[in-house]
Amino acid sequence: MKTTITINLGGIVFHIDDDAYEMLHTYLIAVEKQFASNEERLEVMSDIEARLSELFTETLNEKRDVIMKDDVSKVIKIMGEPEDFRDEEAQNESYSSGKESKRRRSMSGRNSKKLFRDPDNRVLGGVCSGLSAYFNVDPIVFRIIFIIIALGMGSGLIIYIILWIAIPEASTTAQKLEMRGEPITIENIKRAVREEFENVKKNMKF
Secondary structure, eight states, rough: OOOOOEEEEETTEEEHHHHHHHHHHHHHHHHHTTTTTTTTHHHHHHEEEEEEEHHHHHTTTTTTTTTTTHHHHHHHHHHHHGGGGGGGGHHHHHHHHHHHHHHHHHHHTTOOOOBBBBBSSOSSSHHHHHHHHHHHOOHHHHHHHHHHHHHTTTHHHHHHHHHHHHHBBBSHHHHHHHHHOOOOOOOHHHHHHHHHHHHHHHHOOO
């Protein structure tokens, strides 16, 4: 008989056995230590927990109610080991092993694109920029299409509003990676959050 623990991960409640909990808890502590000196640490950890929550939900898939140790191992393999995404200075010292680790994570974390509205490159609701990310086309193409439909048929605005309502916004870092078809690994989450912080700093400069 094993003890089962109830946890809240990324806003979702899970039941996890004690061995799996210890593994997950140790993993999250090790991950957090990698970002201890970074100002974006809280946002990174929030996105990591949200992604872990998604992976556990997919793993259970209504077949089981309790997360097991094997489930945690599989999720860690997808997300990457903490030592694999140290800061650039440490990565330069072990370039060869880091390159192999990156290749392995890319294979295990490979992800198909999902359609989201892009809040970072929007004019109105981010529909055109989201479509451009999904189809890998310049957003100006979709903007021109909607303008032509609006002027020619008068329904362009209606179609845009419907898509605005129907397509979810990429609000988390993980969703923005999915939108671009990038693997949702901790390394990519860290990089994306860091880029976002740098862009905010640049925009705040006068």
